[in-house]
Amino acid sequence: MPQDHGFTEDQKQYLEGFLTALARKRGMGLPNGAATSLGDAAPSLPSSDPSAIHIAAQDRAVAAGGKLVPEELAKREKNPLDIWDEMAANAVAGRFPKGLDIFRHKFHGLFYVAPNQDAFMLRLRLPGGIVSSRQAIGLADIAERFGGGYIDITTRANLQIREIGAAHPLDVLMAVDELGLTSRGAGADNIRNLTGSPTAGIDPQELIDTRPLTRALYYHILNHRELYGLPRKFNIAFDGGGRVGMLEDTNDIGFAAARVGPAYFWNRGKSSRQQRRSSASSSTMATAPTARRRGSNT
Numbered sequence: 001m002p003q004d005h006g007f008t009e010d011q012k013q014y015l016e017g018f019l020t021a022l023a024r025k026r027g028m029g030l031p032n033g034a035a036t037s038l039g040d041a042a043p044s045l046p047s048s049d050p051s052a053i054h055i056a057a058q059d060r061a062v063a064a065g066g067k068l069v070p071e072e073l074a075k076r077e078k079n080p081l082d083i084w085d086e087m088a089a090n091a092v093a094g095r096f097p098k099g100l101d102i103f104r105h106k107f108h109g110l111f112y113v114a115p116n117q118d119a120f121m122l123r124l125r126l127p128g129g130i131v132s133s134r135q136a137i138g139l140a141d142i143a144e145r146f147g148g149g150y151i152d153i154t155t156r157a158n159l160q161i162r163e164i165g166a167a168h169p170l171d172v173l174m175a176v177d178e179l180g181l182t183s184r185g186a187g188a189d190n191i192r193n194l195t196g197s198p199t200a201g202i203d204p205q206e207l208i209d210t211r212p213l214t215r216a217l218y219y220h221i222l223n224h225r226e227l228y229g230l231p232r233k234f235n236i237a238f239d240g241g242g243r244v245g246m247l248e249d250t251n252d253i254g255f256a257a258a259r260v261g262p263a264y265f266w267n268r269g270k271s272s273r274q275q276r277r278s279s280a281s282s283s284t285m286a287t288a289p290t291a292r293r294r295g296s297n298t
Contacts, residue, residue: 050225051079057229071103071189080104080188081228087169094167096120107190107228109183110169113162120164122147122172123186127218128196128211128238129157131181138179146172156193156235158186184222189229191221195251197240206242207257213238 046052058072074080083104090097097105102112111121124139131139139159143151148163164172176183185191194217196210197203217236221227239246241257248254 051229053226054229070100074100074103075189075229078104079225080107081184081225083108084170091167091170094165096166103188105169106187107185108169108173109186110164110173111187117163119148119162120166120169120172122161122164122169122176122183123154124159124161124176124181124183125186125193125218125222126158126181127194128200128214129193129198130211130214131159135179135181138175139181142172142175146175154193157195157198158193182222185228189232191227191230191234191236194218194221194236194238195246195248196238197242197244197246199242199244200240203240203242203244206240207259208240210238210240210257213255 055076058068058076062068068076080103083101086101087097087105087108087110096112096114096118105112105120109123109125111123113119113121139151139161143149143161146164146168147161150162152160152162154160161172173183186193194214196214197206200206200210235251236253237246237248237251237255239248239254239256241259246254246256248256
């Protein structure tokens with residue numbers, strides 16, 4: 001008979017979360033002093049804590065008869081942005097994360113991409129897809145020293161470094177930070193890379209230069225933890241109304257510059273082509289964010 005190795009770590013964490021939610025819903029106790037309420041899975045947070053809004057939303061979902069998936073329980077247990085010490089210990093031991101720590105690493109832009117590669121992939125954040133020549137040279141050096149020697153370009157004007165070994169994730173994060181860049185919030189339950197017009201600032205026909213807008217929103221997101229909990233792959237784009245347009249209307253929130261008489265305005269959710277066809281009496285229109293089902297956590 002094949003040898004039974006018991007449950008994997010992923011299976012154990014999934015079952016623990018499932019049973020805790022089930023016990024809470026039915027008012028049952030769990031053996032061995034296990035938690036019977038979601039409140040035991042996370043400390044009580046003051047209302048001023050940016051994470052409190054997420055905990056309250058989870059509580060409302062459970063009170064309404066729902067249950068939290070393992071990733072949500074993991075965020076209650078410890079904010080994924082606060083695992084630097086755990087990442088450092090793993091790096092010293094030369095080991096990759098296991099179980100829900102794989103999910104938590106994604107908040108730092110680190111993806112353990114096994115079984116495709118027994119390595120990390122690092123995804124950056126580049127507002128508007130803008131990178132200086134100095135930063136590009138520095139990233140190439142990081143890829144040579146700690147990765148596979150190449151860099152991927154993504155569909156959101158972003159860059160990714162692959163084949164990073166278990167001992168080097170913090171080396172890469174620190175080297176990226178020294179270039180004036182970051183990968184913070186580049187994966188999991190976070191807003192994806194902000195895109196803007198690819199010819200912003202040099203297009204003679206553009207109505208608005210999107211670079212200051214993507215940059216300002218980029219820093220706002222980085223410094224507001226309450227924004228580190230939106231649906232996966234939440235996308236925002238800016239179109240400046242120039243010759244090279246954006247596909248901003250395929251994003252969760254899209255901003256498009258349009259001319260109305262002698263003035264300009266930002267129209268949220270309507271494509272620049274539609275706006276150019278609109279009359280001067282056009283009014284702004286806002287789209288609601290699209291809720292997404294949690295699937296594979298990318």
